[in-house]
Amino acid sequence: MxxxxxxxxxxxxxNCVASAQVYEATYLRSDSGRITQASGINDSGMIxxxxxxxxxxxHACYWTSSGVATDLGTLGGKVSAATAVNSLGxxxxxxxxSDGERAFFWTKAGGMQALPSLGxxxxxxxxxxxxxxxxxxxSRLTPSGPSHAFLWTxxxxxxxLGTLPGDTYSSALGINxxxxxxxxSWNSDGSRKAFMWxxxxxxxxxxxxxxxxxxxxxAINDSDEVVGSFTNPADNKEHGFLWTQATGIKxxxxxxxxxxxxxxxxxxxxxxxxxxxxxSPSSHYGLIWRSGTILKLDTLAGIHLGGGATGINSSGxxxxxxxxxxxxxNPSWVKLSTRSFNFNSVTVGQTSPAKNLTITNIGSTTLTMxxxxxxxxxxxxxxxxxxxxATLAPAAHCVVHVTFTPTAIGxxxxxxxxxDSDPTSPQxxxxxxxxx
Numbered sequence: 182m183x184x185x186x187x188x189x190x191x192x193x194x195x196n197c198v199a200s201a202q203v204y205e206a207t208y209l210r211s212d213s214g215r216i217t218q219a220s221g222i223n224d225s226g227m228i229x230x231x232x233x234x235x236x237x238x239x240h241a242c243y244w245t246s247s248g249v250a251t252d253l254g255t256l257g258g259k260v261s262a263a264t265a266v267n268s269l270g271x272x273x274x275x276x277x278x279s280d281g282e283r284a285f286f287w288t289k290a291g292g293m294q295a296l297p298s299l300g301x302x303x304x305x306x307x308x309x310x311x312x313x314x315x316x317x318x319x320s321r322l323t324p325s326g327p328s329h330a331f332l333w334t335x336x337x338x339x340x341x342l343g344t345l346p347g348d349t350y351s352s353a354l355g356i357n358x359x360x361x362x363x364x365x366s367w368n369s370d371g372s373r374k375a376f377m378w379x380x381x382x383x384x385x386x387x388x389x390x391x392x393x394x395x396x397x398x399x400a401i402n403d404s405d406e407v408v409g410s411f412t413n414p415a416d417n418k419e420h421g422f423l424w425t426q427a428t429g430i431k432x433x434x435x436x437x438x439x440x441x442x443x444x445x446x447x448x449x450x451x452x453x454x455x456x457x458x459x460x461s462p463s464s465h466y467g468l469i470w471r472s473g474t475i476l477k478l479d480t481l482a483g484i485h486l487g488g489g490a491t492g493i494n495s496s497g498x499x500x501x502x503x504x505x506x507x508x509x510x511n512p513s514w515v516k517l518s519t520r521s522f523n524f525n526s527v528t529v530g531q532t533s534p535a536k537n538l539t540i541t542n543i544g545s546t547t548l549t550m551x552x553x554x555x556x557x558x559x560x561x562x563x564x565x566x567x568x569x570x571a572t573l574a575p576a577a578h579c580v581v582h583v584t585f586t587p588t589a590i591g592x593x594x595x596x597x598x599x600x601d602s603d604p605t606s607p608q609x610x611x612x613x614x615x616x617x
Contacts, residue, residue, distance in 0.1 A: 204499070205605040206484065209507035211242065211250045219500040219507030221265040221272075222492040228500055229263035229272050230507050241274045241287070244509075253287055256295050261285070265309045273307035273316045282306070284318050286333070297339045299331055300324070307333075308354045308364075309400075317342075317353035317362050328352065330364050330378070342378050345386055351376070355400040355407075363387070363398035363407050373397055375409055375424075391430045396422070399444050406450045408433075408443035421455055421470070434475050441468055441475070445492045454478075454499055456489020465489060467501050484508070513605040514544030524585035524614035533585040538597065538610060540569065541578040548573040549602035553581060555612070557595035562587050563612050565597065587616025 211217050211232035216239070219230040225245075232242040232250050241253040241263035255261040258277020265273045272287040276295075283295040284307035298305050299320040305328075307318035314335060319328045322341075330342040330353035344351040345366040353364040360380060367373035375387035375398035387398055387407060396411030407424040413432070421433035421443035435441045436457060443455040453470040457477075467478030467486030478501065479486050488502030497512040518539035527533045542548040550569050562585060569579035587593050597610040 204510040205513055205608070207509040207511065208503075209244055209250070209509060212252070216505035217242075217250070217507045218262075218488070218502055218505075219509070220263060220491055222494050222498060222500045222509075223266045223268050223270070224494045224496065225268070225270070226494070226496070226498055226509075227266055227270055228507070228509060229266045229274070231262040241272070241276065241285075241293070243272065253293055256283055256285060256293060261293070263287070264307060267310045267312045267314065269312065269314070271310060271314050273310040273318070275306045275318075278303075281321075284316065284320070284331075284333070286310075286314070286316055286335075296333050299329060299339060299341050300326070304328070305331075306352075308352070309356045311356045311360065312358050313360070315356055315360060317356045317364070319352040330362070330366075330376075330384075332356075332360075332362060332378075343384050345374055345376055345384060348374075351384070353378070354398065357401045357405070358403045359405075361401060361405060363401045363409075365397035365409075371395075375407070375411075377401075377407065387424055388430045393430070396430075398424070399442070400446055402446050402448050402450060404448075404450055406446055408446045408453050408455070410442035410455075419458075421453070421468070423450075423453065423470075433470055436468075436475060436477055442489075443468075443470070444489065447493050447497070448495045452493055452497065454490035454493045454501075456486070469499070511605050513603050513608075514542060515548065515599070515601060515603045515605065515608060516541040516543045517608065517610065519610065521611040522583060522613070524612075526615045526617045527585055527587050529587050529590060529616045531586065533614070535582040535584050538581040538583060539578055540573070540581065540599065542573040542575055544603075545575050547575070550579075551600040551602070551606075552598075553600075554598050555595050556598045557612070559588075559593040560595045562593045562614070562616070563595045583612065585612070585614040587614060590616045 215233035221229045228244045231239045233239045238259045241261040242250045256276040256278040261276030263272045263274040281303040284305040287293045300322045302324040304321040310316050316333045320331045321328045327350045330351040332340045348366040348368050351366040355363045362378040365373045375396045378384045398407050398409040401407045410419050413420045419440040421441040423431045438460045439457045441457040446453045457468050465487045467490040486501045490501040492500045499510040501508045522536045524533045565583045567581040595612045599608040
């Protein structure tokens with residue numbers, strides 16, 4: 182199966198953030214090499230989503246640190262998709278079955294099993310799963326009727342969570358370890374309201390005091406912090422929000438001329454991710470809120486995240502989608518001045534002027550420098566010297582000087598490999614030149 186293809190990008194946070202942070206961006210590939218989408222991530226870095234087999238067939242799949250995509254199969258139909266994964270590696274999603282579209286629960290031991298439906302002609306969707314294996318989503322009540330939010334557990338089966346008073350439809354989008362469920366309830370007139378459901382209170386509007394008519398809750402962490410989006414009556418645009426019991430709805434803001442939606446929050450509530458849209462209908466981008474600051478993830482990462490960011494775990498790993506490819510962003514504290522060097526054309530046997538790579542420790546702890554080497558196809562055509570010590574203190578930097586001496590005519594390629602104590606080690610800097 183295909184390995185994850187890795188590429189580095191820099192995320193530089195604004196000055197109000199205590200320290201700048203960089204990310205290593207990894208594209209999530211499928212065995213077929215076709216479209217992938219990332220939907221959920223757990224604290225072990227296990228990622229779930231879908232992998233296209235051909236232009237019309239896609240299957241639920243997952244990726245682990247081994248770097249390969251694993252196909253979860255289907256319930257007998259052509260398509261399936263994984264939407265969420267818990268700390269035990271249990272997965273929820275949906276799949277075509279002989280009687281309709283079913284929500285599913287997957288485990289490594291038991292495989293994919295269809296969940297029961299609230300109706301006889303299912304058009305169901307599982308959105309989230311907690312660490313106890315409880316699954317939430319929506320389920321159709323009748324063949325031509327509405328869908329309701331549901332909660333499924335292995336011990337209690339499926340439960341209709343109902344709607345808010347006066348509404349016809351509802352959908353559950355998030356659940357935490359306490360079994361508290363959030364989502365939205367709506368009517369045919371288009372109005373929608375966020376809800377929280379608990380086994381004690383049942384379904385209640387999340388923030389009736391806000392007076393909002395158009396808002397939805399998308400995720401909840403174990404501190405009962407809820408994120409989602411609402412239509413701001415002041416500008417008639419969608420805005421991301423953070424809700425807590427103490428503060429109620431807090432507007433997370435938008436970028437100039439844009440909209441926003443918050444889709445996921447980490448366990449401690451320090452980082453929120455989501456997406457936004459600019460003035461044109463096609464200008465979608467990813468967003469991250471950190472320490473109260475809204476940042477455009479596309480600009481910071483150097484890639485277009487048209488699908489936005491869809492998840493974040495307790496290690497700060499972010500999943501997002503770049504058009505037809507899922508992306509994993511791994512946090513790092515090693516800032517590199519460049520990710521590649523091109524020496525262009527140099528006469529065989531002659532040495533180019535040196536190019537300089539600056540390595541900076543932007544973290545708050547000491548970085549141990551283990552080794553700096555040249556690897557790849559033509560390592561003998563490139564050389565380096567450096568002034569890097571055994572350790573780099575916070576804010577310290579060192580410089581690697583790289584030269585190119587081609588040994589043959591044609592394209593020559595290699596890479597600098599940096600081994601250090603950062604979680605993203607080894608970092609790779611591409612080297613290229615042409616012998617003439």
